[in-house]
Amino acid sequence: NAGVTQTPKFRILKIGQSMTLQCTQDMNHNYMYWYRQDPGMGLKLIYYSVGAGITDKGEVPNGYNVSRSTTEDFPLRLELAAPSQTSVYFCASSYSAGFEAFFGQGTRLTVV
Amino acid sequence: DAKTTQPNSMESNEEEPVHLPCNHSTISGTDYIHWYRQLPSQGPEYVIHGLTSNVNNRMASLAIAEDRKSSTLILHRATLRDAAVYYCILRDGGATNKLIFGTGTLLAVQP
Numbered sequence: 001n002a003g004v005t006q007t008p009k010f011r012i013l014k015i016g017q018s019m020t021l022q023c024t025q026d027m028n029h030n031y032m033y034w035y036r037q038d039p040g041m042g043l044k045l046i047y048y049s050v051g052a053g054i055t056d057k058g059e060v061p062n063g064y065n066v067s068r069s070t071t072e073d074f075p076l077r078l079e080l081a082a083p084s085q086t087s088v089y090f091c092a093s094s095y096s097a098g099f100e101a102f103f104g105q106g107t108r109l110t111v112v
Numbered sequence: 113d114a115k116t117t118q119p120n121s122m123e124s125n126e127e128e129p130v131h132l133p134c135n136h137s138t139i140s141g142t143d144y145i146h147w148y149r150q151l152p153s154q155g156p157e158y159v160i161h162g163l164t165s166n167v168n169n170r171m172a173s174l175a176i177a178e179d180r181k182s183s184t185l186i187l188h189r190a191t192l193r194d195a196a197v198y199y200c201i202l203r204d205g206g207a208t209n210k211l212i213f214g215t216g217t218l219l220a221v222q223p
Contacts, residue, residue, distance in 0.1 A: 031209050043213040050208065090155050097144045097205040100158035
């Protein structure tokens with residue numbers, strides 16, 4: 001049982017470049033989330049999805065886009081990367097509020 | 113989104129019980145109380161959750177006040193491996209099921 005898988009684990013981007021962080025889960029969870037965690041800080045919700053075809057903004061959505069075409073996948077797109085987007089990104093999934101959420105191992109992104 | 117308040121840091125001795133408090137005075141009737149922890153350089157890890165009644169699992173116990181405005185995570189015998197940031201989160205049981213993290217409590221465990 002793979003759980004929540006994030007790729008890549010590490011990435012260095014140049015300012016202005018774009019990339020997609022991949023997140024996939026094999027637990028048939030409806031709810032999926034993207035977070036960023038800056039050094040020494042807590043997790044901030046970027047975007048979330050309550051099911052295929054439905055996404056919504058979280059606390060810090062600027063500079064990011066998401067899509068949810070399947071239940072399994074929830075990619076996060078960075079357009080025009082900026083140094084302020086240097087962070088560790090975590091993806092999570094869950095059945096619902098009454099169940100535990102599972103987190104991926106994170107993607108460490110550096111924008112230079 | 114309902115907010116939680118936790119102490120910034122706490123200390124414990126190895127093999128002693130630890131009580132981590134959380135205040136959530138604006139909790140709504142559909143909010144679940146979740147606890148997660150984050151070990152250094154790792155992703156968050158589920159610890160326990162509850163709605164109204166106290167809960168026990170292999171990792172910890174969760175004591176929920178009768179009015180649900182506060183809760184306490186109990187680690188029965190702290191080990192060095194329990195040193196982490198512990199997050200108390202109110203999870204909306206309505207349409208969004210959002211999971212919003214606060215600042216958490218940094219638990220240090222002394223040998």
